Amino acid sequence: MTKFYGVGTGPGASDLLTIRGKEVLQMVDCLYTPEPKKAGKSLALQIVTPYLKEDLMIKQRHFPMVNNWEEKRNAWDKIAEEIISDVKSGLNVAFITLGDPMVYSTYSYLLERMTEQIETETVPGISSFCQISNELQIPLVIDEESYAVLPATADEEILRIALKNISTVILMKVSIALPKIVKLLTELDLLGQTVLVSDSSMSSEKIMIGLNELDEQDSLSYFSTMIVYKNRTLKGR
Structure with missing residues (x-):
C-alpha cells in the first residue's frame, strides 16, 4: 500500500x-x-x-x-x-x-x-532550538525546570507571563517582532540571559550570546531563534 x-x-x-x-x-x-x-x-x-x-x-x-x-x-x-x-x-x-x-x-x-x-x-x-542548545552545550532544562516555546508574534502579555515564570523560554520567528521582544527583555532585565542564533547549523550561521548590544532595528534572518536561559550563566564565544 x-x-x-x-x-x-x-x-x-x-x-x-x-x-x-x-x-x-x-x-x-x-x-x-x-x-x-x-x-x-x-x-x-x-x-x-x-x-x-x-x-x-x-x-x-x-x-x-x-x-x-x-x-x-x-x-x-x-x-x-x-x-x-x-x-x-x-x-x-x-x-x-x-x-x-x-x-x-x-x-x-x-x-x-x-x-x-x-x-x-x-x-x-x-528543531532549531534543540540544535542551538546542543551546539552551545547549554541544557534547555534540568531537574525540576520547565521550558516554553512561543512565537515572538504572540500577544505581549502572554510573552511577559512566560518570561517571568518559565525557566527557559524559546522564542521563534523573532525577526518579525524584534522591537517588541527587545522591549520585553529590557523591561525584565533578561537581555544578558538570552542567546540569539540565526541560520542555525548553516554556513551563514550567526550566534550572539547576551543581547545587551542588540539594536531593535537590526535586520535578522527569517530563521532566527532566541533562547532565554534564566538559570544559566552565559559565556561569550
Whole structure:
C-alpha cells in the first residue's frame, strides 16, 4: 500500500537529517517541497538534495506567507487534494519541512486534511532550538525546570507571563517582532540571559550570546531563534 510521509529536514545542515528521513526520501516516488515565495528557492529542498535519487519527481508548491487565512486554507486544500490523488494513484509521496514536522509547520495543516483518506507517517526532525542548545552545550532544562516555546508574534502579555515564570523560554520567528521582544527583555532585565542564533547549523550561521548590544532595528534572518536561559550563566564565544 502506498503512503504519504512528512519528513522533518532538521535545522539546516544536510548531515543533521535523520537516518529514517534519508531512507524515506530515497524510497519515495514523488517529493513535495514548500516554496514560500513564487519562483523562490526552497531551503528544505537544498537540505535534502544530497540524498535524492536522480529520477525523483519533485513538485514545488507555493504556500502563501500571508495573514489572509482564506487564501492559506485554499492553498492547503488544493495541495492536499493533489497529494491524495498521487498516493491513490499508486505513488509513495513525501513532503519535506524545516525542523520538526510537529513544531510550527505548515505540514500540520496538510496532515489534518489527509489522515482519513490515505495512510500517513510522520518522520521527526531536529528543531532549531534543540540544535542551538546542543551546539552551545547549554541544557534547555534540568531537574525540576520547565521550558516554553512561543512565537515572538504572540500577544505581549502572554510573552511577559512566560518570561517571568518559565525557566527557559524559546522564542521563534523573532525577526518579525524584534522591537517588541527587545522591549520585553529590557523591561525584565533578561537581555544578558538570552542567546540569539540565526541560520542555525548553516554556513551563514550567526550566534550572539547576551543581547545587551542588540539594536531593535537590526535586520535578522527569517530563521532566527532566541533562547532565554534564566538559570544559566552565559559565556561569550
